[in-house]
Amino acid sequence: MNQTTMTAPAPAIPVRRGVLRRWPEWAPWAATLWALGYGLTALGWTLTGVGYPIDPADPNSAMALLGDVPADVGAPLFAAVALAAAGTGAVMARDRRGARAPRWWRRFAVGFGGTLAAVLLVVVPTTRLLALVGYLPVIVFRAPFDAEIRADVAAALGVDHVHQVVALVGGFLWAAATVAYARRTAGSCARCGRSDRTSRVATVRRWGRVAVYVAAAIPALYAATRWVWVAGVPMGMDEQQYAEARAGGSLWAGAWLASFALVGTVLTLGLVQGWGEVFPRWVPVLRGRRVPVGLAVAPASVVAVLATSGGLGLIKVGLAEDLIISAEWAAVGPALLWPLWGVTLGWGTLAYWLRRRGRCADCGAR
Incomplete structure (x- = not known):
């Protein structure tokens, strides 16, 4: 007796018409x-x-x-x-x-x-x-x-x-x-962009966690030097310049940037943590919901670009004025790592996007 095997049609992929x-x-x-x-x-x-x-x-x-x-x-x-x-x-x-x-x-x-x-x-x-x-x-x-x-x-x-x-x-x-x-x-x-070049995607994702840890450490190092100054220690800074900055209150401006850098460190770690994909319970209203991919990728991409360009500009100044080997190394030194910060943050962001992009609405590939 002949039997005909019926194959269920593959579910249609909804076509999303959003502008983005x-x-x-x-x-x-x-x-x-x-x-x-x-x-x-x-x-x-x-x-x-x-x-x-x-x-x-x-x-x-x-x-x-x-x-x-x-x-x-x-x-x-x-x-x-x-x-x-x-x-x-x-x-x-x-x-x-x-x-x-x-x-x-x-x-x-x-x-x-x-x-x-x-x-x-x-x-x-x-x-x-x-x-x-x-x-x-x-x-x-x-x-x-x-x-x-x-x-x-x-x-x-x-x-x-x-x-x-x-x-x-x-x-x-x-x-x-x-x-x-x-x-x-x-x-x-x-x-x-899916094709048969799966090895490249695997390489990006394999090193994504390492890249995120490096990208999180560099702004934390920058923040540490600024808060050490506020605490009264002129580490890596000319003492006279330090005294003037402390009297004028400009050290607190650096401390604000340091605090913002620490916030960036925490958010960067979210690229490899579960709370970077699902809002944790302590977040009101949004708890338990999935984090929109763009909410993490867009700001991280902008910061990665600005950190790279800003760091290259500081390297230009540091080389021109011999600040890299001067006694004021802490004023410029951590910022010289910003290009590395930008590159690793970009790498980690790409790995995060590759991990979360899901099925393509156009070609249906995963």
Whole structure:
């Protein structure tokens, strides 16, 4: 007797239509529009000689990797690169050849987009942007009730901060656009990138825990030096400078950043702890619910980028002024580890995302 084996159809994967979940579709166009807008703005700096956001005469520009680039060089260079990026991005966004795209063009587009994203994320931002993020909580809570803080914030913020934020947004857009295009032209799923390269994913996840521990230790070391100063020990700091800082109260500003760094240490450890995936019982309202992946990945990615760029800027200053081998080693020394902090935090964040990404809503792969 013949028997027919009936196979139940595989359950359909719900198609999610959220804007963020469609990022492979709109990211190339968004990156193109960003490049066009930036390019036209830089062209305006070039033609008018007004508005260039980097001032080599500013003492704070010493910490900027691009701080020595004058307007007559930087403005036309930025305009040319951005307008070329706009043209490249438009081709990437309209290209529907997939894996049939010419190899030379794919290499150029991916290389150009990746390099541009790296420059915007790591080279343009400075330590000042990282410091602003560190002081943001105290600014938000105290500024409404303290006119002096509001005045200080208004005086400190300038066009250079706006420029760095714009560059940061552009860097993430170009990173997303390049990843989406690279996946599409390699024949992989544009959203999740799953392919037969499982060994790379396994390597990232295998070393993810180690990376998280390193990323958590570095800000804790920085915090320890600042709280030692507040406790009255001028470790690794000139005694006269220490006395002036203590009298002026600036040590407490460093202590605030130290406290924020310790909060960052705890949150970083959440990337490898159970409470980093499910809200613990002591969290009101949210207890027992799963932590949204983006709630951990987005801020960790921003901090990773800012720590890397800020650390490179401090290394530049340290080498130029021989601070690395001076008696004031504690003032600069822990910050020289920030590039390592940024890289390991980025690695740990990627491992966390790979662990929690689940089934892809587009291709169905796990």
